[in-house]
Amino acid sequence: MTTASGDVAVIGAGIVGAACAWRLTERGLKVVVLEQGSPGGGSTGKSAAGVRAQFTSATNILLSKHSIEEYASMPEAGYHPGGYLMLVPEAQWPAHQLAIDLQHRLGVPTERLTPDEAQKHAGFLPDGLGGCTFCSTDGSVDAHGLTMAYVNRARQAGARFLLDTQVTRIQRSGEVWQLTTPTGTVEAPLLVNASGAWAGEVGALAGLDIPVHPARRMVFTTGPLKLPRPLPMIFDLASGVWLRSEGERIILGRADPADTGWREGMDWDWLEPTLEAAMTRFPWLETASLDRRASWWGYYELTPDHQPIMGQMPGVDEWLNVCGFSGHGVMQAAASARVIAQEALGETPFIDISPLRYERFSHMQHDVTDIQV
Template structure:
């Protein structure tokens, strides 16, 4: 029976498949591609009229291996290996540069040593060396780290390529299909997840929750608690610059302020920890906080003009510890989560597709993601969390 073949369940026309992927962003696209590659009949359900229109399409598009947790280093490194080979990824190794103050330097060096031990080409720089890459005020900087393999890419192009490959392998992608109700039409031991949408009702023994900022809501539709919610992030853009210099993605680790080149412009941002929930639009008053923070570290920002029309906003999908939730849902056979990436979904999507496909087949993933299990929240606050958050 094809993925869209109608069946009967409680008098309802149902399209049955082997796996339902909820969400057609870059993570959902990667999971769909790998599940289809494994021989499963896959149905992707996307709430919008086009794939990759939320966090994926509005990403700042960076990829890095500079993380404080080994699982994040390995997932990003494996994804980067895939993206390098994809013309659609348009990968550009412009590098990531972190300026680090004394209070954060010891912990940052631990992360640096971890990255080096895992074979990552990260370099330790003096403040003066870093300032030769990006001019900055360095009188209160202890040191810097630089990885020339980090860079930027095209998240939308990657997602569309993954979906095209999934379709080639037989997957069906249903747009304008937000989940309205989710129930187990089977038994506690042998689930048949049934998802009702405006585009029809779909059923499969496996459901992968890749709904991004909406992943918590998708879980609640099934009576499950998935600790993922939205946090708005603003990307401000300058006007075109005359100077041809290309800046790497540069982070002031003490404040979290970041910027990088985007064509002739610079884009920059600073996370507002209070900006949670499904707020929409650009928070222009936040610019009054973000810009002075950037100006303090990079005084030459005063020469830049802001282009309001080129600026944009999007959602992070965040968890309490800023680590993703990856793997099976306890007490819900056949339900898998791949969400809550807290700004790192684009960087890790390719690897996560492989991880989830292995988990669905009952195999050990090529990266140990046990630390990302949702069960870590059952005993309270996790012992460790990713500290290199941008």
């Protein structure tokens, strides 16, 4: 039984898949979206929802810059330009100064700050830092609100969403993809894999090796704190600790590189090493209480080089990947969707995604990896 058919089948209705659905329908294509749960119910809804254009490569800078500009124009986005403060160790400071120059050339207003100058944004101990960077147009968004805005725009443009619908088999039959689900088959000539942490498993259903795997991440939440001013998103590159204000509270986290795979639930054993690293830089956190009920966990979708996979799957007819964002999905979804719509129509993407295409895994020559968070 054929449940639905269209020009494009999008797998995944997180923020990336929802944005793709809108941009594809906007270009006149008939789109069917398959989502195993609810829109934004996977990694998107568990995101800390930071957005920044402070990257080291032109492709990542532009994906974020254009996405942030789109979010700023959308009332549903809840865009808050609270800024992003990077605390950069001495050894990394020369490379980051080059990155600032590139960001300036691409229209991103990043500031160079000494550790003393950066104290105006937050109190911290400057030990071992070479300098700091701050960008006032970075900040945070409402990831769930954004996703639902894209879903609504896509539906209004004619997209069909099949929710609570898991894809169990994928095969190419003639000129169409056939996607088997528990309720029937969806057919479309073009498939877009926007399934986040599940992207590798979706590829495997079609016999494809897409190197995306899940990694669990914790977000710890403090009780209410009296601070002199709200904190921007702060990332300490020396320890990997990040934190920012969320109302009267602070949310914070730190990636555990060993926490990969489909592990579920809060890892409270990771709290102590996270707080120990955080209080080394931010000793005032010692006065904070922890709200366990307000803390949460979710999945990152990691690739071997922590960069997304975008564009045509080599050697496979009409299969586009837009996955593996490694913590950058929310901040780059808007521009990525525009790129995928252009790719689907055979146009040259408005951002050069050559460094993010699947073909790079044949040699894996990456000397600089853009940081997560």
